Amino acid sequence: MNSTDSKVRCVIIGGGPAGLTAALELSRAGVEPIVFEMDKQVGGISRTVDYKGYRFDIGGHRFFTKVDRVHSWWMDILSDEFLVRPRLSRIYYQGKFFDYPLKPKNALLNVGLMEAILVGLSYLKAQAFPYREEKNLEQWVTNRFGKRLFTMFFKTYTEKVWGMKCTEIGADWAAQRIKNLNLGKAALSMLAPKLLTGKNQITTLIEEFYYPRLGPGQMWERVTDMLEERGCPVRLEHRVKTIHRDGEQVIGVTVVDGDGNEERFDADHVISTMPIKDLLNVMDPAPPVDALEAANRLRYRDFLTVGLVIDSPELFPDNWIYIHSPDVKVGRIQNFGNWSPYMIPDKSTSCIGLEYFVQEGDELWTADDEALIELGKKETAKLGLIDPDKVIDGVVIRMPKAYPVYDHGYKENIDSIRGYTDKIPNLHLIGRNGQHRYNNQDHSMVTAMYAAENILGANHDVWDVNVEEEYHEEAHAEKGHGASGERLVPQRVREASPIEILNDAFAKYDPVALGGALGTMLGFVVFLATAGLLLKGGEDAGATLALLGNYFPGYNVTWAGSLVGALWGSIFGYIIGFVIAVGINVTVSIHLGKLLRRLGVLDGPIG
Amino acid sequence: MNKEHFSEDEWKAIGQAIARLRASVMAVTFGIVGGLMLFVATTWLLILGPTGDSEHVGPTLGLLANFFPGYSVSWSGAVVGLFYGALSGAVSGFVLAFVYNLIVVFRKR
Numbered sequence: 001m002n003s004t005d006s007k008v009r010c011v012i013i014g015g016g017p018a019g020l021t022a023a024l025e026l027s028r029a030g031v032e033p034i035v036f037e038m039d040k041q042v043g044g045i046s047r048t049v050d051y052k053g054y055r056f057d058i059g060g061h062r063f064f065t066k067v068d069r070v071h072s073w074w075m076d077i078l079s080d081e082f083l084v085r086p087r088l089s090r091i092y093y094q095g096k097f098f099d100y101p102l103k104p105k106n107a108l109l110n111v112g113l114m115e116a117i118l119v120g121l122s123y124l125k126a127q128a129f130p131y132r133e134e135k136n137l138e139q140w141v142t143n144r145f146g147k148r149l150f151t152m153f154f155k156t157y158t159e160k161v162w163g164m165k166c167t168e169i170g171a172d173w174a175a176q177r178i179k180n181l182n183l184g185k186a187a188l189s190m191l192a193p194k195l196l197t198g199k200n201q202i203t204t205l206i207e208e209f210y211y212p213r214l215g216p217g218q219m220w221e222r223v224t225d226m227l228e229e230r231g232c233p234v235r236l237e238h239r240v241k242t243i244h245r246d247g248e249q250v251i252g253v254t255v256v257d258g259d260g261n262e263e264r265f266d267a268d269h270v271i272s273t274m275p276i277k278d279l280l281n282v283m284d285p286a287p288p289v290d291a292l293e294a295a296n297r298l299r300y301r302d303f304l305t306v307g308l309v310i311d312s313p314e315l316f317p318d319n320w321i322y323i324h325s326p327d328v329k330v331g332r333i334q335n336f337g338n339w340s341p342y343m344i345p346d347k348s349t350s351c352i353g354l355e356y357f358v359q360e361g362d363e364l365w366t367a368d369d370e371a372l373i374e375l376g377k378k379e380t381a382k383l384g385l386i387d388p389d390k391v392i393d394g395v396v397i398r399m400p401k402a403y404p405v406y407d408h409g410y411k412e413n414i415d416s417i418r419g420y421t422d423k424i425p426n427l428h429l430i431g432r433n434g435q436h437r438y439n440n441q442d443h444s445m446v447t448a449m450y451a452a453e454n455i456l457g458a459n460h461d462v463w464d465v466n467v468e469e470e471y472h473e474e475a476h477a478e479k480g481h482g483a484s485g486e487r488l489v490p491q492r493v494r495e496a497s498p499i500e501i502l503n504d505a506f507a508k509y510d511p512v513a514l515g516g517a518l519g520t521m522l523g524f525v526v527f528l529a530t531a532g533l534l535l536k537g538g539e540d541a542g543a544t545l546a547l548l549g550n551y552f553p554g555y556n557v558t559w560a561g562s563l564v565g566a567l568w569g570s571i572f573g574y575i576i577g578f579v580i581a582v583g584i585n586v587t588v589s590i591h592l593g594k595l596l597r598r599l600g601v602l603d604g605p606i607g
Numbered sequence: 608m609n610k611e612h613f614s615e616d617e618w619k620a621i622g623q624a625i626a627r628l629r630a631s632v633m634a635v636t637f638g639i640v641g642g643l644m645l646f647v648a649t650t651w652l653l654i655l656g657p658t659g660d661s662e663h664v665g666p667t668l669g670l671l672a673n674f675f676p677g678y679s680v681s682w683s684g685a686v687v688g689l690f691y692g693a694l695s696g697a698v699s700g701f702v703l704a705f706v707y708n709l710i711v712v713f714r715k716r
Contacts, residue, residue, distance in 0.1 A: 127712075128630035128705045144712075503624035510625050513710035517703045525699075532674055544670050 014273030016044020018431030025452035048217025053345030062209035065442035122146035140171040273431035294416035303402035306376035309393040515578035522573030530562035633700035641696020649685040
């Protein structure tokens, strides 16, 4: 690397959205970075694979962001090349296609009246018999939607994506990931979608999106061209062999090209988007054992797409379909022509991408391409989406380390790794795998922009970048390393802490809720008793019940009196319930205080 | 477990959890109590026999027949009362828990 023309020598590892964004930002500021990408093409998981002119988007990338800076950046790069595409996605379950977001008529027609009633009963049952503990995803979702809806729309797909049972996924993830979605909002979005606008709108329900004419890879191919034009090389098929460190500084990087030639580049700064696990394994001298072991404990979820070219101009109207059926392994199917018609070179054909969520080295990952294409044909035909005889070509694209996994102990691992990397101020970790955080494209780009600005003298915390404001607020509550941004990846169920056990054992009653419940019930009882006597009739009907008038002024056994009685019953019931709850809570607090004092944890009263 | 085991946030969280009611347990409990109460009340009046000038046993409690068809202050009525008491108790317990849980969920949001 010719360093004499640059104020700063910067090596960027990885040619995905984060790496290329950082490179372009630096080059715009007068720095001449060099980018090394291990793959044959740029874009990382946002690349678009070209196969005989058919373009495959790996995972489907809508260009939607709440960060104005990122949106402007995209528009600046591709402006005229962006299409505004309508979104249509459906859920396939038990041989039926459900519109997504759900629409009442479509959902009712698909499930049938009887199943709809069962769904309603299941919801009522969940409200009446909720899981007392909400430790895992199944419990959390069932308590809010009922078991039947959980089974239909949450269970199978989640388990396919993450390779874990819903009972093993912590409820915290559901609370963050699905917190904007409840039956009330879902119903409102079905019945009056215009009422849900702007920031209150549920992200997954957005009906239109920007999309580059030739797929998301077009963005990163264009950025690469711009970098080359500016004299900043982007070298493909270059694997990082060693990152050289001298004391608390990185001083250079040795890369190996596709022919096995090694070359060393000195650097004042290194921006890394490579997986942290790999990064720590190429550091020279090696990191401390605990940091290295922590890095080697990090896990990833991998991904493969089986692309099929079909001799048919139209297949189905969706951009993508979620496959919730447990009888096939495919998790999602993309119809690339519906993302952009320019993705298909021959308009008499179509191409689709069957997405399988896998583990590197497992049965699907290691299966040969022919077998995977056959599996894809078989499963798509089984779903009734294509005629397998019309498949004229196929391709398999494997994407290792597509999703960082937040398993048990992941946070401690990241803390341990950062205990080492944070001491190297000119090593900047950004992007999804660079930070082992399930960033979306825009999120990764913001980390890159911040890192570039840090090199130029700013002082951003790249680990504190969070795209969605509501998540940012949550990050303040728990500010451990890597805490923000963990919203999209499930965590395993963890053991209950002593505090949780104490809280379970000494949970309090909500006085308002108990008052409200008892008030509702007593009001109804008085009303029904009065109405029953009135309907029955007779000379002395209700003479005894009318004695309640001694306590309920204005009450008598008449229709008007039944309403007065209901009101009084509610008031009395509320007061009684409230007092009972407060009484129980005081008793519970006294016992809890005694216990804590006996354990030597508490000196004075609680609170 | 001692004081050092708690962070400031954990300390604040102690005793702040809100209990949920299990509708099934509430229904069974209220059902048993309701059934037994009406059964015992009826049999107690039968054992005491007529009081004062009245020839009838339990004329006031007998008014429950307005709501519980077939009920009377008699030995067979006590069994019918056991059934009705249990039924109305179970329904009350269930509704109470159901409404309570709904309000708790609503207030949490």
